[in-house]
Amino acid sequence: MTMPLCCPSGHGCNAPGGNEPCALALCRAAARDEEDAALAQSRWGALEAASEQRERRFRRRAFERARDRALIALAMTRSDRVTAARRRVSRRPRSRSGRALAA
Numbered sequence: 626m627t628m629p630l631c632c633p634s635g636h637g638c639n640a641p642g643g644n645e646p647c648a649l650a651l652c653r654a655a656a657r658d659e660e661d662a663a664l665a666q667s668r669w670g671a672l673e674a675a676s677e678q679r680e681r682r683f684r685r686r687a688f689e690r691a692r693d694r695a696l697i698a699l700a701m702t703r704s705d706r707v708t709a710a711r712r713r714v715s716r717r718p719r720s721r722s723g724r725a726l727a728a
């Protein structure tokens with residue numbers, strides 16, 4: 626059984642339900658904002674271009690490292706944005722009471 630190389634085992638193209646987006650699609654969408662996503666994309670291209678067995682193995686590992694970093698970065702950035710939005714909402718009343726105390 627051959628597993629698609631583009632996605633981590635159990636996720637994306639390898640998800641049991643098959644309803645997860647491909648890691649390559651995520652990287653392509655984020656390549657402009659995430660350096661690792663752009664790197665993963667270019668390393669995937671290099672892997673596809675490689676024909677020699679040993680080179681493929683090396684390129685595959687390089688791609689997987691960049692892809693995993695990109696996926697982590699995307700998950701962290703997204704949750705960071707949520708936290709920032711929450712902070713923005715709760716900051717307003719706090720700064721108002723701060724000003725009231727100072728006055």
Ligand SMILES: [Zn+2]
Nearest residue numbers: 631632638647
């Ligand atoms: Zn995939």
